[in-house]
Structures are given as structure tokens and as C-alpha cells.
Amino acid sequence: MFYLQFLSNFFKILRAGQTPRQVAGGFALGSIVGLSPSFTLQGLLIWLIIFVLDVNLSAAFLSFALFTLVAYLLDPLFHELGYLLLVQVDGLHDLWTTLYNAPLAPLTRFNNTLVLGSLVGALVLFPLVYVGMKRFVVAYRTHIYARIEKWKIYQVLSKNFLVVWYQRIRDLGV
DSSP: OHHHHHHHHHHHHHHSSSOHHHHHHHHHHHHHHHHSOSSSHHHHHHHHHHHHTTOOHHHHHHHHHHHHHHHHHHHHHHHHHHHIIIIIOGGGHHHHHHHHHSSSGGGGTTTSHHHHHHHHHHHHHHHHHHHHHHHHHHHIIIIIHHHHHHSHHHHHHHTOHHHHHHHHHHHHTO
16 A cells, blocks of 8 residues: 555656656656665765755655666676776776775775666666656656546546545545
8 A cells, every 4th residue: 555655646746746857856866766775875865865855755765666676687787887997997996995994985885886886877877867757747747647538447447436435535634
């Protein structure tokens, strides 16, 4: 039921409510947390940014759940990227040594190939996810939702006794 509530809130937001920029921002920030390990300093920092900025929380949580699943598929690629940055690029060795000796930097666990690779990969994908989600929200509001409303199954389900009863009870709490 917990995930169904998030999906329900997300589709409400897609129809109306917050701006496409806010929905896309929440979704893109959630993708960073979902692709990179969460229990690091940078993961906590991204969560703080999500809660401080005016972005959609349902979109952030849904994106976090989706991209966490995608991250397992991309882990070998992220490991290779992290290994490349940590070991094979000689010009960065002094930077990694300096960061490792800094007081807070080891809390980011940047010296782990998977952590570094997934963070860099998530940051590279961030603009693409943001722009793609923003376009999807605009398209959904202008074209897709109007088509879905015309489907027979949508009309039948939206007029179902249980759905109408649930909506009345839900609206009493508001």
C-alpha cells in the first residue's frame, strides 16, 4: 500500500499541482540518490537538498526506488568508471591523496570504485533525467492524460462503485 500511495500521488502531480520543473527536479535528484550508495556523506547531502528545495517528494521517492533497481544493472559499468578515475588516470592521484587526508572527505567513501563511479555516472545522467522528465510531464499534461480519459477501461474504473466510495472517504479527510 505504501508504494501505491506514492504512485497515486505521483500521477496526481503529473496531472496538475506542481510545475513540471519541480516534478522533474525531484525525479532527477532522486535518481542521483538511487544510482549512488545512500549511506555516504554525499547521499545524505542529496537528501538534504531534496528536502530543502521546492521539488516534488513523491517524484524523488519514486525515482529513488526505480533507479535503485537500475543501479544493480549498471554496477559493473560504474565499477569500471570508478576504477578508471581512481587508478588509471595518473593526473588524479594527488587529488585522491589530498582528499583522503582531509577530515571529512573519507566519509564520502570516494576511494571505493563503485561509490565514485556511481556518483560520477549519476551526475552525468542528471541533466538528461531532468530534461526528459520535464518533457514527459508537459506531454502527459497536454496530450497523454486526455487520451487516457477517453479509454473505456478508464471510464469504467473511474465510475466503479468502490472507486467512487474510496474517493469520497479520501476527500473527507482533506
